[in-house]
Amino acid sequence: MASTTRRNFLALAGATLAGAAVSGCSIIEGAAETSSGSGPSKVDRPLKESRTLVAYFSMPETTDPNNMTEDEQNSTHIVGGEVLGNTQHVAQLIEGRLGADVFRIETAEKLPLDHGTLEDLALEQQEANGRPKLKALVPNLEEYDTVFIGYPIWWYDLPMPVYSFLEQHEFTGKTIVPFSVHGGSRLSGTVENITETLSGSTVISNAFTISRDDMDRAEAEVGDWLGSLG
Numbered sequence: 338m339a340s341t342t343r344r345n346f347l348a349l350a351g352a353t354l355a356g357a358a359v360s361g362c363s364i365i366e367g368a369a370e371t372s373s374g375s376g377p378s379k380v381d382r383p384l385k386e387s388r389t390l391v392a393y394f395s396m397p398e399t400t401d402p403n404n405m406t407e408d409e410q411n412s413t414h415i416v417g418g419e420v421l422g423n424t425q426h427v428a429q430l431i432e433g434r435l436g437a438d439v440f441r442i443e444t445a446e447k448l449p450l451d452h453g454t455l456e457d458l459a460l461e462q463q464e465a466n467g468r469p470k471l472k473a474l475v476p477n478l479e480e481y482d483t484v485f486i487g488y489p490i491w492w493y494d495l496p497m498p499v500y501s502f503l504e505q506h507e508f509t510g511k512t513i514v515p516f517s518v519h520g521g522s523r524l525s526g527t528v529e530n531i532t533e534t535l536s537g538s539t540v541i542s543n544a545f546t547i548s549r550d551d552m553d554r555a556e557a558e559v560g561d562w563l564g565s566l567g
């Protein structure tokens with residue numbers, strides 16, 4: 338399933354977004370990427386001593402663990418019989434390790450579960466540089482020093498609701514730690530885009546990325562990565 342699906346996805350994306358996008362798809366081993374963005378690779382105080390929030394966007398395309406289509410499998414990870422989005426799973430691993438608070442970024446309007454319809458909508462939003470309205474904002478962001486921000490790669494970039502989230506909160510002075518799940522194109526310049534958007538924050542360059550095909554390894558990789566941040 339994995340490599341066929343990835344090839345199909347990349348072929349489709351390449352056809353739509355042309356060569357520049359495809360060049361961002363190199364497959365490099367290892368989870369964390371230290372060469373993304375211009376920020377430091379480590380946090381300046383131990384994460385366990387920091388007031389930490391894990392904010393994430395994730396879009397599992399079903400809630401039913403039975404008889405999943407290939408697209409539904411690609412967007413989900415099952416833990417104890419519960420269907421999670423891939424990024425949601427990584428967020429929960431980070432949350433559990435750090436004892437952090439968690440916030441799920443959701444759009445005001447429900448997104449379509451059908452994969453093709455979701456892809457079309459996401460591309461339309463990106464081409465329009467849209468900022469979809471969010472269901473809620475973090476009511477107490479000022480209480481946190483460090484904010485992990487998690488997202489799936491959508492069309493070689495952040496999903497547009499994540500831009501809404503970044504722009505509609507005050508992150509100045511905070512440490513931002515990006516993490517992501519992808520279908521082949523790794524971080525795709527998203528750390529640079531977050532760094533540019535949050536110019537008053539310290540965005541850690543040592544961001545975490547994992548393929549949706551490697552979710553069984555996520556727990557170990559998240560553990561290693563968190564260890565490398567401090």
Ligand SMILES: Cc1cc2nc3c(=O)[nH]c(=O)nc-3n(C[C@H](O)[C@H](O)[C@H](O)COP(=O)(O)O)c2cc1C
Nearest residue numbers: 395396412423424489490491492493520521522549
């Ligand atoms: C609208 C859309 C666009 C996507 N675009 C990309 C992409 O450009 N590159 C990539 O590697 N994966 C892409 N994917 C695959 C997702 O990044 C991948 O399936 C991820 O695991 C989904 O995470 P989630 O379950 O947390 O939503 C896309 C998925 C969707 C739904």
